[in-house]
Amino acid sequence: MSKPIISGIQQIGIGVADVHAAFKWYRQNFGMDVPVFEEAAEANLMLPYTGGKGHSRHAILAVNMKGGGGFEIWQYTSRTPQPPTFQPQLGDLGTFVARMKSSDVKGSFDFLKSKNATISELLSAPDNSKHFFVKDPWGNIFDVVEGKDWFGKGKQLTGGPAGAMIGVSDMERSKKFYADILGYDKVIYEKEGVFEDLKSLPGGNSNVQRVLLAHSKPRAGAFSRLLGSSCVELIKVTDRTPKKIFENRFWGDLGYIHLCFDIIGMKEMQTLCESKGHPFTVDSANSFDMGEAAGHFSYIEDPDGTLIEFVETHKVPVLKKLGWYLNLKNRPAEKPLADWMVKSMGLNRVKD
Numbered sequence: 001m002s003k004p005i006i007s008g009i010q011q012i013g014i015g016v017a018d019v020h021a022a023f024k025w026y027r028q029n030f031g032m033d034v035p036v037f038e039e040a041a042e043a044n045l046m047l048p049y050t051g052g053k054g055h056s057r058h059a060i061l062a063v064n065m066k067g068g069g070g071f072e073i074w075q076y077t078s079r080t081p082q083p084p085t086f087q088p089q090l091g092d093l094g095t096f097v098a099r100m101k102s103s104d105v106k107g108s109f110d111f112l113k114s115k116n117a118t119i120s121e122l123l124s125a126p127d128n129s130k131h132f133f134v135k136d137p138w139g140n141i142f143d144v145v146e147g148k149d150w151f152g153k154g155k156q157l158t159g160g161p162a163g164a165m166i167g168v169s170d171m172e173r174s175k176k177f178y179a180d181i182l183g184y185d186k187v188i189y190e191k192e193g194v195f196e197d198l199k200s201l202p203g204g205n206s207n208v209q210r211v212l213l214a215h216s217k218p219r220a221g222a223f224s225r226l227l228g229s230s231c232v233e234l235i236k237v238t239d240r241t242p243k244k245i246f247e248n249r250f251w252g253d254l255g256y257i258h259l260c261f262d263i264i265g266m267k268e269m270q271t272l273c274e275s276k277g278h279p280f281t282v283d284s285a286n287s288f289d290m291g292e293a294a295g296h297f298s299y300i301e302d303p304d305g306t307l308i309e310f311v312e313t314h315k316v317p318v319l320k321k322l323g324w325y326l327n328l329k330n331r332p333a334e335k336p337l338a339d340w341m342v343k344s345m346g347l348n349r350v351k352d
Helices: 019-030 105-114 171-180 266-275 339-348
Strands: 005-015 034-043 055-063 070-076 094-102 130-135 141-146 158-167 186-193 208-214 231-237 255-264 294-301 307-319 324-327
Touching (some): 005 094, 005 307, 019 055, 019 070, 034 339, 094 105, 094 231, 094 255, 105 130, 105 141, 141 158, 158 255, 171 231, 266 294, 266 307
Parallel strands (some): 005 070, 094 141, 255 307
Antiparallel strands (some): 005 255, 055 070, 094 158, 208 231, 294 307
């Protein structure tokens, strides 16, 4: 294999103060109701981002069988997770908003409004697509957007995450990073100004450069049909100096802690990242084992320090009750798993 294969956005990491309360809210409001793993353990591999010390944590990775990525819901248990010391605003550096795809944006809007969620008005993006913003009870902002591809059946109109809004300081440098390493080489729109559909966000009256990027090549690999297509929206604020959202805080503190991609070919990815000037800052070496799931993970930083995770999955549970796990090490790299195998994960659904 000469180049790594990206299967899609595997998950967005969300640092929370109560992992079980967050999991309940996400499954009831977004349909993120199938846990891939749940584990309480000490995290010893993220030392560059946790003050040089391992910390105990409780994590749940949950997916929506309708399609899209997952949420890695992550809670420190050995320390109190810290919020930002300031109100992050549009254009601040880091992952600011998670993009959630919906098969019916107006229907999702009506549903979340009926649940008394904190939501914006129904909005139009620069490409005339409908979307709206919703805030969870802990202040994390989600952009519910029109989904284009679906995998199976879920309990809500929304699927899983299909991208993110990320603050950057140099638009051209960041566009090159997200194209060269992550394959986001297609510009959907590129605009500058003060945007009506962003005004409900903190700092939404700022003048910004705004670029929505998609990948021109379809994703491949075992979970590519579940994870689906995705976009990243890069935001550069032009009328103030942006701050780093995670400045003086640990990875795992409150907020969006990373954007994770499911890949095949970790060595090839390492070579690619090094050639582009973004070497691995964390590498689990051969394999991590979280009991119910195993693989190889690594991290790089985008040009502004936003954390991007890569996971090469080696083992994943399909039907935990029967001890059925998939070993992904010795199979054709680009071939998606049979739909029925992936859909069997839905038998682990948590019902409220």
